[in-house]
Amino acid sequence: MSAYNQSPGFNRPRLVTKEFLATPQSEGDGAVVRSNMLKFLDPFLMLYDFSVTPPGGFPDHPHRGFETVTYMLQGGITYQDFAGHKGTIHTGDVQWMTVGRGIVHSEMPAGEGTQRSLQLWINLSSEDKMIEPSYQELLSDDIPRAEKDGVEARVIAGESMGVKSPVYTRTPIMYLDFTLKPRAQVHQSIPESWSAFVYIIEGEGAFGLLNSQATAHHVLVLGSGDGLSLWNRSSKPLRFILAAGQPINEPVVQHGPFVMNTQAEIEQTIEDYRNCKNGFEMAKYWRSQ
Known part of the structure; x- marks a missing residue:
């Protein structure tokens, strides 16, 4: 059974736990x-x-x-x-x-x-x-895509509406681009242990609960559960990204464009980049055209 054909009631439907606007x-x-x-x-x-x-x-x-x-x-x-x-x-x-x-x-x-x-x-x-x-x-x-009942899904990674992506991801990931026509709805399964969020590209929709509305450029962080239900109750199309992934459960230390596990590894990375070594050897001579 595809995710689309499931009833709106998942065992543990995901709700929006945080919402913020990308300025x-x-x-x-x-x-x-x-x-x-x-x-x-x-x-x-x-x-x-x-x-x-x-x-x-x-x-x-x-x-x-x-x-x-x-x-x-x-x-x-x-x-x-x-x-x-x-x-x-x-x-x-x-x-x-x-x-x-x-x-x-x-x-x-x-x-x-x-x-x-x-x-x-x-x-x-x-x-x-x-x-x-x-x-x-x-x-x-x-990019594989599926279309049914006013819903189009582009499956960049993972699976939706019975369609799978060929992309290999080192960290198990779902990356879906949905477009819903007015009055359309979709019910998407998400592995229960995965983190998940929605980013709205255009339009507005109700995510997780019928009475919750979110608009373009908002990120919606989803709580735990085994799936997400959403509805486009407006008169215009709704387009959004749904991303979910299996947590790595390791420390994260980020310094600008470098992401490692410890501060010592970050300092080593900065030294490697400055001295063009340990993977950055070609940085010494290369410049883009």
Whole structure:
């Protein structure tokens, strides 16, 4: 039975426990970012909602110790890194980057006008923090989708409405993009032990309870349970991301673009980056084009 076909009553339906608005601020080079700290929501770290207009963007910068999932909502982003990876993702495409022991890369707008994307930071367990960097790319046409009764689901990771994603995630993750037509509803199973949140891209909807309404740019942290019910009672479409993941249950120490388990590891990472060693060797000579 698909998650969609289940009755609204889960054994333990999830309710919204926290709600906060992602407010815009300047970041990078001329980019406007709505950011959300998700440190308390293991295994998630951050969610960014980027709007970038040329010549702005995100010039060369380092990372270590986690994964980034970049999902283009509008336009395109061209990326390149010091290991020779480069390319452009366009509207609806996904880049899943496992940073591992270290990467230096740039992310710049690929066209005129405003380019908009979501970027989710997912923690890695201590045993995976120093693995070699890797990429998975999913073009928009290759993202599995399901549609029924006014509900469309794009299954970037995990499973929904009987459809599974081919993406491999080191930390078990669900990442779903739902669009609900007016008066539509959906009931999505979520593994009971996983953390979960919703980010509303556009419209408004009721999440967890029929009488609760949330609007665009709000993050909704979900409590424990085995599924989420939601309704679009408005006259306009509702689009949102539902993300859930298996907690890692390890200490998190973050210093800007570096995420490790201890302060000593952070200090080692800063030293490695400054001295171009232990995964950052190519940073000594590389500059993006």
